[in-house]
Amino acid sequence: MRWLLYLIDGPITSFAGLVVMLVTRNNQRLGDLAAGTVVIKRQKYKKIQISLDEYDYLAKSYKPRYPQAADLSLEQIEIITQAVGNQRDGFDASRSQLAKKVQQKLNIEKKEANDLAFLQRIVRDYQYYALEEI
Numbered sequence: 001m002r003w004l005l006y007l008i009d010g011p012i013t014s015f016a017g018l019v020v021m022l023v024t025r026n027n028q029r030l031g032d033l034a035a036g037t038v039v040i041k042r043q044k045y046k047k048i049q050i051s052l053d054e055y056d057y058l059a060k061s062y063k064p065r066y067p068q069a070a071d072l073s074l075e076q077i078e079i080i081t082q083a084v085g086n087q088r089d090g091f092d093a094s095r096s097q098l099a100k101k102v103q104q105k106l107n108i109e110k111k112e113a114n115d116l117a118f119l120q121r122i123v124r125d126y127q128y129y130a131l132e133e134i
Contacts (some may be wrong), residue, residue, distance in 0.1 A: 069129065070129035080122060
């Protein structure tokens with residue numbers, strides 16, 4: 001799709017592509033918009049900071065607790081990750097319900113003190129086993 005729209009963005013009709021690039025927030029050409037891609041400039045790329053503190057499953061000393069977490073799908077992990085990150089008031093009941101569903105699906109006993117810690121551990125264990133396959 002990106003290259004098909006190169007006919008509009010390309011050298012022959014570059015005026016149309018230039019106009020689209022000027023009016024879009026990320027200076028994307030029409031082909032980039034259609035394909036959902038963004039060009040990252042090197043200067044901006046170097047400013048991106050990544051903290052590995054939250055990735056404690058990468059440490060050699062990390063011991064996964066729930067090997068069944070590897071059986072979850074990426075979509076299920078995304079749902080759990082969103083629930084872990086949701087800090088809205090009154091969300092504890094929903095998080096608790098999700099923790100129970102995860103326990104039932106994986107047929108495991110929760111060993112953590114609370115539902116949030118349990119769900120965080122499930123995500124870390126999933127990531128540990130997913131990286132093990134790479």
